[in-house]
Amino acid sequence: MNVEVVTIGDELLLGFTVDTNAAHLARELASAGVGIARRTTCGDDPAKIADAVKEALDRTGAVITTGGLGPTSDDLTKPSIAAIFGRAMKFDAAIWEELKVRWASYRWPGTIPESNKQQAFIPEGAVILKNGHGSAPGIWLEDDRGRWVAMLPGVPREMRGMLADELLPRILARATGEKTVVASLTLRTIGIGESALADLLGPLAKGPKDLPLAYLPSVEGTDLRLTTRDSSSDVALKKLREGAAELRAVLGPLVYGEGKTDLASVVLDLLRAGKMKIAVAESCTGGMLGARLTAIAGSSDVVLGGVIAYANDVKESKLGVSAATLLAHGAVSQETAREMATGVCEKFGSEVGVSITGIAGPGGGTAEKPVGTVCIAVSAAGALSSVRVQMIGDRDEIRRRSAQAALNLVRRALTAS
Amino acid sequence: MNVEVVTIGDELLLGFTVDTNAAHLARELASAGVGIARRTTCGDDPAKIADAVKEALDRTGAVITTGGLGPTSDDLTKPSIAAIFGRAMKFDAAIWEELKVRWASYRWPGTIPESNKQQAFIPEGAVILKNGHGSAPGIWLEDDRGRWVAMLPGVPREMRGMLADELLPRILARATGEKTVVASLTLRTIGIGESALADLLGPLAKGPKDLPLAYLPSVEGTDLRLTTRDSSSDVALKKLREGAAELRAVLGPLVYGEGKTDLASVVLDLLRAGKMKIAVAESCTGGMLGARLTAIAGSSDVVLGGVIAYANDVKESKLGVSAATLLAHGAVSQETAREMATGVCEKFGSEVGVSITGIAGPGGGTAEKPVGTVCIAVSAAGALSSVRVQMIGDRDEIRRRSAQAALNLVRRALTAS
Numbered sequence: 001m002n003v004e005v006v007t008i009g010d011e012l013l014l015g016f017t018v019d020t021n022a023a024h025l026a027r028e029l030a031s032a033g034v035g036i037a038r039r040t041t042c043g044d045d046p047a048k049i050a051d052a053v054k055e056a057l058d059r060t061g062a063v064i065t066t067g068g069l070g071p072t073s074d075d076l077t078k079p080s081i082a083a084i085f086g087r088a089m090k091f092d093a094a095i096w097e098e099l100k101v102r103w104a105s106y107r108w109p110g111t112i113p114e115s116n117k118q119q120a121f122i123p124e125g126a127v128i129l130k131n132g133h134g135s136a137p138g139i140w141l142e143d144d145r146g147r148w149v150a151m152l153p154g155v156p157r158e159m160r161g162m163l164a165d166e167l168l169p170r171i172l173a174r175a176t177g178e179k180t181v182v183a184s185l186t187l188r189t190i191g192i193g194e195s196a197l198a199d200l201l202g203p204l205a206k207g208p209k210d211l212p213l214a215y216l217p218s219v220e221g222t223d224l225r226l227t228t229r230d231s232s233s234d235v236a237l238k239k240l241r242e243g244a245a246e247l248r249a250v251l252g253p254l255v256y257g258e259g260k261t262d263l264a265s266v267v268l269d270l271l272r273a274g275k276m277k278i279a280v281a282e283s284c285t286g287g288m289l290g291a292r293l294t295a296i297a298g299s300s301d302v303v304l305g306g307v308i309a310y311a312n313d314v315k316e317s318k319l320g321v322s323a324a325t326l327l328a329h330g331a332v333s334q335e336t337a338r339e340m341a342t343g344v345c346e347k348f349g350s351e352v353g354v355s356i357t358g359i360a361g362p363g364g365g366t367a368e369k370p371v372g373t374v375c376i377a378v379s380a381a382g383a384l385s386s387v388r389v390q391m392i393g394d395r396d397e398i399r400r401r402s403a404q405a406a407l408n409l410v411r412r413a414l415t416a417s
Numbered sequence: 418m419n420v421e422v423v424t425i426g427d428e429l430l431l432g433f434t435v436d437t438n439a440a441h442l443a444r445e446l447a448s449a450g451v452g453i454a455r456r457t458t459c460g461d462d463p464a465k466i467a468d469a470v471k472e473a474l475d476r477t478g479a480v481i482t483t484g485g486l487g488p489t490s491d492d493l494t495k496p497s498i499a500a501i502f503g504r505a506m507k508f509d510a511a512i513w514e515e516l517k518v519r520w521a522s523y524r525w526p527g528t529i530p531e532s533n534k535q536q537a538f539i540p541e542g543a544v545i546l547k548n549g550h551g552s553a554p555g556i557w558l559e560d561d562r563g564r565w566v567a568m569l570p571g572v573p574r575e576m577r578g579m580l581a582d583e584l585l586p587r588i589l590a591r592a593t594g595e596k597t598v599v600a601s602l603t604l605r606t607i608g609i610g611e612s613a614l615a616d617l618l619g620p621l622a623k624g625p626k627d628l629p630l631a632y633l634p635s636v637e638g639t640d641l642r643l644t645t646r647d648s649s650s651d652v653a654l655k656k657l658r659e660g661a662a663e664l665r666a667v668l669g670p671l672v673y674g675e676g677k678t679d680l681a682s683v684v685l686d687l688l689r690a691g692k693m694k695i696a697v698a699e700s701c702t703g704g705m706l707g708a709r710l711t712a713i714a715g716s717s718d719v720v721l722g723g724v725i726a727y728a729n730d731v732k733e734s735k736l737g738v739s740a741a742t743l744l745a746h747g748a749v750s751q752e753t754a755r756e757m758a759t760g761v762c763e764k765f766g767s768e769v770g771v772s773i774t775g776i777a778g779p780g781g782g783t784a785e786k787p788v789g790t791v792c793i794a795v796s797a798a799g800a801l802s803s804v805r806v807q808m809i810g811d812r813d814e815i816r817r818r819s820a821q822a823a824l825n826l827v828r829r830a831l832t833a834s
Contacts, residue, residue: 013453014599015443016631016642019436022458026432036430038469039458041439052455055472182431214433225433280704280725286711287697287704290725294703297779297812305731308697308707308722314765318722318735348731362714395714 002037003029003171004056008067008077009154010043021066021159028163030182031233032172044068049080053149057084061147064167067154069119069136078139081149082123085141089121095128095137096120102135129166134158138166182229183236185244188261189254190221190408197222201250208246209239219393219400220263221256256411263407264292264299270414271302271352276381278410279348280306281319281340283331283357284374289403304348309340315357319343332357332369334386337377341386345379352414353379356406358391360398374402380413419454420446420588421473425484425494426571427460438483438576447599448650449585461485466497470566474501478564481584484571486536486553495556498566499540502558506538512545512554513537519552546583551575555583599646600653602661605678606671607638607825614639618667625663626656636810636817637680638673673828680824681709681716687831688719688769693798695827696765697723698736698757700748700774701791706820721765726757732774736760749774749786751803754794758803762796769831770796773823775808777815791819797830 005025011017019041026036037060042048049068056063068077079089099119103112119136122128129138134155142148150167152159189197194215198205207213207226216223226243230236248255256266271278280290287308293299307318312331315321320343321336329335340355358374365371370390377386389405391398422442428434436458443453454477459465466485473480485494496506516536520529536553539545546555551572559565567584569576606614611632615622624630624643633640643660647653665672673683688695697707704725710716724735729748732738737760738753746752757772775791782788787807794803806822808815 012440013443013456014447015440015445016601018440023429023432023435026430028432030431038465039430041456041458048455184433282704282707284711285708286716286720287699287707287723287725290699290704290727291702291708291816294701294725294727295813295816297777299703300727303703303727305725305727305735306704307724307735308704308711310707310711310717310720310722314722318724318764347735360714396712399708399712 001033001062001171001174002035002060003062003064004037004060005039006049006052006056006063006065007039007041007154008044008049008065009041012041012067013043021154021156024156024160025064025066025163028168029171032168033181034171035182044076046076046080049077050084053081054084057147057149061145063149065149065151066159069138069151069153077151078121078123081139081141081151082126084149085123085125085143087123087125087141090124091117092120092122092128095122099135129162129170131158131162132165133161138162140167140170181231181233181236182227183233183240184225184227185237185240186216186226186259187224187244187247187251187255188221188257188259188263189224189251190256190263190404192222192254193217194222197224197251197254201247204246204250208243211239211243213247219397220404253412253415256408262292262296263404263411265296267407267410267414268293268296268299268302270411274351274381274414276351276414277302277304277349278352278354279304279344279350281344281353281355282306282308283310283315283340283355284360285356285358285399285403285406286310288399289354289356289406292403292407304350306344306348315340319347330369332359332373332375334375334377334388337375338379338384338386341377341379342384351381352410354406354410356402358398358402360395360402362395372398374398374405376402376406376409378406378409378413380410383413385409385413418450418479418588418591419452419477420479420481421454421477422456423466423469423473423480423482424456424458424571425461425466425482426458429458429484430460438571438573441573441577442481442483442580445580445585446588449589450598451588452599461493463493463497466494467501470498471501474564474566478562480566482566482568483576486555486568486570494568495538495540498556498558498568499543501566502540502542502560504540504542504558507541508534509537509539509545512539516552546579546587548575548579549582550578555579557584557587598648598650598653599644600650600657601642601644602654602657603633603643603676604641604661604664604668604672605638605674605676605680606641606668607673607680607821609639609671610634611639614641614668614671618664621663621667625660628656628660630664636814637821670829670832673825679709679713680821680828682713684824684827684831685710685713685716685719687828691768691798691831693768693831694719694721694766695769695771696721696761696767698761698770698772699723699725700727700732700757700772701777702773702775702816702820702823703727705816706771706773706823709820709824721767723761723765732757736764747786749776749790749792751792751794751805754792755796755801755803758794758796759801768798769827771823771827773819775815775819777812777819779812789815791815791822793819793823793826795823795826795830797827800830802826802830 040052042052127140139151211226214225309315321339337355341353345353361371372391391401457469459469544557556568628643631642726732738756758770762770778788789808808818
């Protein structure tokens with residue numbers, strides 16, 4: 001089964017808004033076995049909306065629109081599409097009552113303006129798609145040949161909720177036996193580049209079991225995504241599982257998780273398993289590593305806190321780094337990183353301490369220690385490890401890569417891998 | 418002048434990739450006075466590419482495509498579009514030589530595979546658009562009626578470079594006198610919601626001087642964007658400046674900057690102007706505020722560092738918060754926040770100290786202190802201020818709003834506004 005998607009809005013055409021709805025729709029539909037034949041974006045112009053939707057309807061017979069359902073005057077979707085179906089607009093008293101109730105419950109109360117009344121007009125014969133997260137209801141319109149248009153709001157939160165609660169179940173109920181499901185599985189690796197991964201995988205480099213393999217490098221590492229198209233989710237998942245097992249057998253501890261697993265969560269779980277607490281000592285990342293760890297709900301059971309030691313004085317006074325070490329090796333050195341890590345353990349009474357010191361740039365680099373030089377150390381239950389890494393990218397990338405590399409060094413220390 | 422954009426790729430249709438190219442293209446074209454009449458996305462299928470491009474060409478006569486120019490087998494754009502123009506593909510020896518040289522300079526050297534040879538085939542009569550950032554050249558194809566298609570690569574870095582260096586100058590050279598420029602100016606506000614802003618602006622709420630005004634709320638505050646369409650950049654900029662001045666006259670210190678100004682930069686500049694240093698004391702944000710300040714290059718001249726005091730013990734031992742205060746008022750209280758702010762000044766010897774303590778959720782809320790309760794304090798040159806705020810959103814949003822609110826409290830303390 002195929003649909004077309006028409007996203008509506010001057011904001012999209014002018015580039016003020018990046019169309020994240022389109023990608024979300026595509027993923028959700030694909031996982032339900034529904035393909036997108038084409039996607040079209042047009043501005044807030046009734047004639048252009050009508051043209052784009054009519055063409056899509058003629059080609060594919062099934063169209064989802066996003067945008068153009070709000071209270072402001074540029075919202076013209078409903079009447080434009082009603083006209084394609086030869087339907088008039090009619091006032092729906094129930095929608096109007098709901099809008100009034102909703103309005104009254106706002107932080108900024110008052111009477112709903114008459115201009116909002118247009119939200120309560122729907123095409124004759126339309127089915128309402130309830131909006132659990134906002135005011136504008138969605139619309140399902142179908143002709144006697146079974147061709148349909150579903151209109152969703154443009155606000156991502158509202159669109160996502162309505163898609164899951166109302167539209168996907170309705171589409172799935174229509175789907176016949178011929179459906180195919182697109183499913184994917186992602187393995188997350190760290191500490192190895194894209195081409196080295198391909199080298200290491202050898203005959204599996206293009207994918208195991210004829211499953212195409214995509215390499216997706218980012219500041220978090222390189223993700224490996226396997227994709228398959230099958231008759232059912234069960235068949236797809238089985239194939240993906242088998243393919244992932246083949247990759248894992250080669251890659252071992254280079255894989256730290258699947259899907260959207262956050263390396264910080266992996267580290268927190270290892271700390272919990274070892275009944276250990278952690279404290280951080282950050283220079284160039286300035287708190288980013290602490291923020292990563294505490295971004296996970298429930299992290300307070302193993303995260304004590306730490307020191308942001310941006311100035312060298314702070315490295316000495318708050319972490320006990322010796323002046324001699326700073327003088328001999330510099331603030332960006334494995335020696336300093338190691339004293340920061342052991343120092344934060346001592347000062348905070350934690351079993352694990354992790355430190356980062358580096359040159360995030362754009363200034364401050366030298367021939368010996370260019371921008372991107374980062375030293376990381378981990379003290380875990382008395383054992384000390386450290387690395388010096390050359391990070392690539394701009395200041396933000398260098399800092400984010402550093403926090404991720406530090407989490408990985410903790411993971412390796414706690415799993416002895 | 419109008420063009421249509423066709424973005425090509427299964428990755429886009431399947432939702433694995435968010436189409437950031439589309440927004441970038443739109444903004445760049447708009448600022449050059451070129452409008453986008455419609456945008457279409459299709460998969461890597463020669464027939465579908467040809468259909469979408471031919472329809473766009475028939476409607477608008479000017480088409481930009483992105484994607485489908487790489488070395489892999491799913492790259493079918495060039496022959497599909499050549500066929501629309503009735504052109505054959507021909508081998509270009511110069512392109513092939515360049516590809517070979519480029520390949521030899523890679524980190525992972527070797528001989529270029531024969532399969533890459535297809536990148537050196539171009540349609541007869543095509544003009545090459547040079548690629549300064551990658552291997553695949555772009556293509557400009559034009560018929561005797563002046564209708565044209567420009568093919569750009571899909572990799573954002575390559576697309577952006579080629580657009581700026583090659584395509585925009587070519588399009589501008591064709592544009593006649595009727596060009597209009599779309600320009601915008603954004604004022605950044607914080608500490609006031611969207612509807613309260615509209616209230617405050619009164620007769621200006623829909624925009625000054627007939628310039629439409631958009632309200633763009635985010636975790637950083639509410640941005641106000643004025644947009645205009647004029648005959649030249651100079652005229653547009655003058656109108657925007659006058660409109661912004663009218664808004665500023667009403668909003669005063671609620672406006673902290675323009676464009677993409679980062680509130681952290683504003684704070685750093687105020688610290689520099691006052692010859693003051695800052696230290697942070699963070700509980701629920703876990704380092705995020707420190708990371709915000711140190712994200713700005715050159716921040717080390719005023720940022721000393723700080724303490725991530727996630728555990729209550731750390732608030733006592735590293736910041737000198739009294740056990741009595743914690744017992745009487747709790748860790749999330751203005752009293753604790755104030756002792757954290759003064760404590761970090763004392764411990765770090767800084768003129769300014771800023772603290773955050775709150776309940777980021779999803780757990781930990783009570784009737785009296787629900788999730789989102791955040792207390793912030795600033796000690797600046799001996800004067801102490803604090804607020805208790807009820808933040809909305811999920812854990813990540815609450816933390817990000819808290820860091821931004823803390824920066825704003827520092828700004829207000831340093832400007833006495």
